[in-house]
Amino acid sequence: MMTIVFSLFLLTMLVIVAVAILRTENLFTAVMLSGIFSLIMAANFFVLDAADVALTEAVIGAGISTVLFLGALALTAEYDRSPPVGTWVPLLTSSALGGVIIFATFQAPRLGDPSAIVHQHVAPWYLEKTPELIDVPNVVTAVLASFRGYDTLGEVFVVFTACIGVMALLGRVRPRRDSIKEGEFKKATDNLRHHLIPRVVGKMLVPFIVLFGLYVQFHGDFGPGGGFQAGALVAAGVILYSLVEGGVRGRELVPEWFSSVLVALGAFTYTSVGVASMLMGGRFLDYSVLAHDPVHGQHLGILVIEAGVGMTVAGVMITIFHAFSRRGIR
């Protein structure tokens, strides 16, 4: 009852904000509204008890994607100049599609219905077997890292591929320096160093963000969190430092070659855990053979692959941010 009230409230706001994002022509407004959008979404995830997803949405949606959107906006025009298209055909198409989806929800089980198919399939088995086979309190981590380790490996490679795609678009381009002398520009606009309060507060918080990221990384077995969230948090710390001190100093702190290597190293670590478990007589990503005790092997495997996930995610975020901040000088 309570969940439904809160969710309805939040989802109504979500729809209103989404429509407003589509309607606005000022792209800066759209970026700000999309920040609100992802905060609403994260609150809704939390109301629905998906704490791990809410944490990811908070860090990536509300934190890093706003920064990246603004980085992209600095390279383009401020106003949306959509080509004039007829509004009727898209409207009819999306209304029809929406109607079909709403019609389909009549057949769907109610929210939290224990007899729903999704709760009858493998979920009871996961809940029953996690204490015995893997013995971590957070079942989400057990499912994500061990039972569904293949899926997570796939996700890591999706992130890896996305990073290569973004770098193919943004990287390796000499910044244009025709209009402003570069040194002058950097001094004036690349950082917030002459704003005393942001500078002091920002630099003070960087170590705490990184520390919290490490906590989320290693506490993921017990509470909400894991490699994805931790990688994004550590990257957020580095991004905050680069915003305050300027992109040049940010690239000195975490050089571009290092963040690129991190991207590959994380995916490599994950895969090599799978290969190691094969060499030790198990199946691919079957961590039970990694130690004498199967449960201990599971713990070890989860720890290492979560570290791999964290490395890849942090590397991807930092690499993309560096690419934007390098392009921003023009």
Added chain:
Amino acid sequence: MEWIYFVTCIAILITMVLAVVRGLAGPTIFDRVLAVNMFGTKTVLFIAVISFLTGRPDFLDLALAYALINFIGVFAVLLFFQSREVRRAAEAEREAGK
């Protein structure tokens, strides 16, 4: 004691609505920046209260993450406007020099 958490949640949700209204209405971009910032703060509070309402105060971790992350976006906004000002000034100067 449960109901007081519930009432607080409702109150925070109403404040969120006010922030969304300000974000949608504008009129200046600074109103929208403030709306986003305020909405982030309300999300921190909402999650904190909900985690007590559902009896799992360990989920305060999440509220902590939100509080730490929230202002990075504001810093980016600050930097964006600062570099835009300088770029515009430089472009105007170049136009005048021609």
